[in-house]
Amino acid sequence: MTIKLNELIGSKITMTDSTRKLTIKGETKPYKVARIPLDLCHYNNQNGRIATHISEYISNGNTLNKSDLNEYNNVLEKFIYKANPTALDDTMNNIDKFDQRVAGVVLNDGRIIDGNRRFTALRKLKRDKGKDLYFEAVILNQEEGIDQRDIKLLELNLQHAEEKPVDYDPIDNLVDVYRDLIENKLFTEVEYVRNTNKKPAEVALMMKKAELMVQFLDYINAEGKYYIARDLALDGPLQEMVRILESQFKGIDVRTILSGSHKDKGEQAGYLRVRNALFTAIFSKRKLNESDNKGDVTRDIRDMGKFIINASNREEFLDEFDDIVEEVYENFQDLDEVDSSSVKEVGQELADVRKEAQKVIDKHIEDSRLVMAKTKPVDLINKAFDDLKRIEVEQVKRMDSSTEQEFLTVFEEVQKKLNEFRDALNV
Incomplete structure (x- = not known):
């Protein structure tokens, strides 16, 4: 059944006296708010907040079918709740006491562009307390010249541009960035900056982390399995990796270093060698099971950058680490299908390899620390002398x-x- 909300105004849908200001196609103006029955609305399966949950659901052999909107909404509602249970409970309690105060935004076919949490709270309240509730929202008609790009820019503006933190899981946010700016090129980096109230350097860093996330998933033979990156909490380690790689290979950009147009093949090979060593370190250091006693992987990668990759013992370390990298890589590439379970299984099968990796990393970090400790007095007195000369x-x-x-x-x-x-x- 095709839903057209505008055709239901005056029967199932009533208009309120409220308005909400929106910026569409560069023009900001108030739009009237409607009271819409909950069964006429549905979640947006492109919602960045639940991108990794949807990727996991589909990877497990499931499909999202809108032919039964209630069942479709039931599936996605669980993901919305799981993304931030505390915030959802707070929203539900607030609506229960004071009603819905901020209007959402829906398309004419009922797809929710803004207000997924409010919509979820209303659905749960209706089920739990039997209340006759409606979703108050602006209805946007795509037939009036609003295209997919306008819709996504509006989403960005509503979710990011207001002065409040975005409560995305960091990896969900990276998936959103990768799809919109790198994979689909829905809009430019400059447009993203303008519509999210973020600084250009911040957006560039997010794009680089997103690119490295995709490279990591390819490395473990899990292309498109974004939920694995979420489960491994890769955001912090990826940020350290960007700094390490672009410091080690001056002038490169992790987004373009592997492109066919990059002329220095030797530099590409060097990049891959260091990158894969860091990916292997993440796999070796990351807690994969409850019995694992792992520490702060972000700090571990930072230490690798400082005391190994950017230190004098880099080549010695890489020579010793190459066999470990190859074994981890080949074990993943030999699998027909990689998911969270198989990542844990490989971790268990390679328990000795992971221990050896940690041993090699820790040894070279300690060696480097000792060298730096020995040379630190010389560095300090040179600095002091430089100051004296002034x-x-x-x-x-x-x-x-x-x-x-x-x-x-x-x-x-x-x-x-x-x-x-x-x-x-x-x-």
């Missing part, structure tokens, strides 16, 4: 008496400390 002799000659006395006091303390250093030297 003091001009003529400035010292022109100091007044009080400043001269203060300078002399500090000078004598410095002289005393230098004498201590000389006495400590074995020369």
Whole structure:
């Protein structure tokens, strides 16, 4: 059955006196709010907030069928609730006490563009308390020239541009960014910045993390299985990886380094070697089972960057780590299907390999720490000398008496400390 909400105004749908301002095609104006029966509305399966849950549901062999809207809504309602149970309960309690205060936005076919949580709260209240409830929302008619791009820009504006945090799971947000800006190129980076109230550097970083997320899933033979990235909590480690890789390979962009147009094949090979080592470290360090006693993987990747990848022992580490990387990679590539369960199974099968990976990583980090500890006094005294060279002799000659006395006091303390250093030297 095809729903056209505008044709039901005056019968099943009534208009209220309320309006809500929306910005569509660059024009901001008030739109009238309607009271819509709940069974005429349905969730948007492209909603970024539940992207990973939908990907998991479909990967498990299920389909989303709108022929039975109630069943379709029941499935997606669970994902909306699971994405943030506390926020949903708060919204439900608020609506129960004060009614729906902020109108949603729906398309003429009943698809919800804004207000999924409010709609979910209303559905649960109707079931739990038997209340006769309606969803108050602006109805947008696509037949009036509103296209898919306008709808997505409106979603971004409503979900991101207001001065409040977006309560997406970080990976769901990256999936949204990847689909809209990289995969489908629905709009440009500049347009995304303008419609989300984010800084250009922040959007660029999100795109880079999204690209690395997709590369990681390809590495473990799980293309499109975004929920695995969510289950592994990859957002923090991916952010550290962006910094490490772009620091190690000056001038590259993780979004374009592997493109066919990149002329330096040696640089691509070097990038893949370091990237795959970091991916393997994430798999080895990440807690895959309740019995795993893993720490902060984000910190671990940061330490790898500081004490291995950007240190003098990088090549020695990579040579020792190559076999581990290859074994992890091949185990995943040999699987016909990869899901969260098989990630855990591979983790169990490669328990000894994972332990060896951690051993190698920890050894090289400790070695690097010792080297840095030994050279730190030299680094500090060089820095101190650089600061001393900035003091001009003529400035010292022109100091007044009080400043001269203060300078002399500090000078004598410095002289005393230098004498201590000389006495400590074995020369």
